[in-house]
Amino acid sequence: MDHDRDEKNVSVLAPEDCLTKEDIRTQIDRxxxxxxxxxxxxxxxxxxxxxxxxxxxxxxxxxxxxxxxALHVRQLAEEQGLDGALFERMWRELIDWNIAFEDGLLGDNHSEDEEKSR
Structure with missing residues (x-):
């Protein structure tokens, strides 16, 4: 990847309009x-x-x-012709990270409160 390239000024090309591997790499980077x-x-x-x-x-x-x-993301992925199970797993990982982030900001006092949210 050319780190000097400014991705904000890259022209958007449809996949079928990419003529070289570099065109495709540029679009993926964008x-x-x-x-x-x-x-x-x-x-x-x-x-x-x-x-x-x-x-x-x-x-x-x-x-x-x-x-x-997680189930909503799975459905959205499948509607786009993507592997729903893959995207559900990715989102569960993202959600777990987000929850750990939230817990860090909330402090440790909320473990007993989790039962209230069920």
């Missing part, structure tokens, strides 16, 4: 920049959720919500 930006935005919402959970004395992990999100 998408990676967008994905990381979206994950950053997602983390901003997770961080805000901590404030709301704290005000309601809720724990980071709310089991029914974990299941809801």
């Amino acid at each position: 998408l990676d920049v967008e994905l990381i930006s979206l994950f950053r935005q997602r983390l901003d919402y997770v961080t805000r959720m901590v404030d709301l959970k704290r005000s309601e004395s809720l724990p980071g992990r709310i089991p029914w919500r974990v299941e809801e999100v």
Whole structure:
């Protein structure tokens, strides 16, 4: 990857318009920049959720919500012709990381509160 390339100024090409491997690599790199930006935005919402959970004395992990999100992502992936099981596993890993992040901000006082959220 050419680290000097400015991914923000890369022209968007459809896959069928990519004529070289470099064209394809450039497009994948561009998408990676967008994905990381979206994950950053997602983390901003997770961080805000901590404030709301704290005000309601809720724990980071709310089991029914974990299941809801994981199954929703699986369905979305399958609707796009992707491997739903793969994306569900990826999202469960992401969710676990987010919960650990939330728990770190919430402190250790919420393990007994997890039962309230079931």
